[in-house]
Amino acid sequence: MELYKEILTELLKKEEINIVFQNFTTSVTEIIENECYKTLQEIKAIIEDNSLNDFECVEKIVCVFESIGSDGGNRHDFG
Numbered sequence: 053m054e055l056y057k058e059i060l061t062e063l064l065k066k067e068e069i070n071i072v073f074q075n076f077t078t079s080v081t082e083i084i085e086n087e088c089y090k091t092l093q094e095i096k097a098i099i100e101d102n103s104l105n106d107f108e109c110v111e112k113i114v115c116v117f118e119s120i121g122s123d124g125g126n127r128h129d130f131g
Contacts, residue, residue: 060121063120
């Protein structure tokens with residue numbers, strides 16, 4: 053559930069604020085599912101990129117998670 057909140061928070065940060073819920077036609081679940089699908093497509097493309105070594109592959113995947121609002125945790129502290 054934490055990843056769900058992180059993704060939603062990041063998506064909402066990018067939007068202009070104008071709150072009206074009178075005729076809300078898209079559910080939060082649909083919004084999250086769409087973002088998750090796009091994220092999985094990005095990760096799949098990274099995994100299929102044979103020009104990347106394993107370290108670069110993991111680095112790029114961690115960056116994808118960060119782009120949706122989820123931190124990389126200890127996996128992205130390479131210093």
